Structures are given as C-alpha cells and as structure tokens.
Amino acid sequence: MKTVINIMLVIFLVWMITGLYLVNQDHEKAQIVMGLGVFYFSFLFMPFFIYYRYRDGKYKKYILTDEKLKQAFNQQGKK
Numbered sequence: 066m067k068t069v070i071n072i073m074l075v076i077f078l079v080w081m082i083t084g085l086y087l088v089n090q091d092h093e094k095a096q097i098v099m100g101l102g103v104f105y106f107s108f109l110f111m112p113f114f115i116y117y118r119y120r121d122g123k124y125k126k127y128i129l130t131d132e133k134l135k136q137a138f139n140q141q142g143k144k
C-alpha cells in the first residue's frame with residue numbers, strides 16, 4: 066500500500082508540474098489540467114492516504130470524548 070501511495074504522489078507531482086508549465090505557456094487546456102490535478106488529489110490520493118495512515122485505529126487518540134475533556138479541564142484547574 067505504501068508503494069501505491071508513493072506512486073500516486075509522484076503522479077500528482079508530475080501532473081501539477083505539467084499543469085504549471087502549461088499555465089506559464091498560456092495553453093488553452095491548462096486550467097483543465099490543473100483542475101483535474103486538484104480533483105485527483107482530493108478524491109483519489111487523499112482518501113487512500115488517510116485510509117493507509119489511520120487504518121490501525123491510530124486516530125482514536127485524537128477524538129475528543131467526555132472523559133478526555135474532563136481530564137483536560139481538571140488538569141487546567143490544578144495549575
């Protein structure tokens with residue numbers, strides 16, 4: 066999965082560099098290439114990356130629960 070993410074990142078970078086080159090050359094399809102690059106990043110690359118990064122439940126320490134909020138407020142009151 067990590068290899069797929071790296072390949073997708075390289076594709077995105079090449080795509081955006083190509084888009085920037087076309088924008089600088091005032092090519093008529095430059096905006097379409099850039100738009101498709103953003104679409105690719107938003108709807109293909111990021112979901113794969115987020116799934117890969119947080120598939121093992123690593124995200125749970127970032128979720129606020131009542132218990133965590135109470136602990137935070139209790140620690141703040143002790144200072």
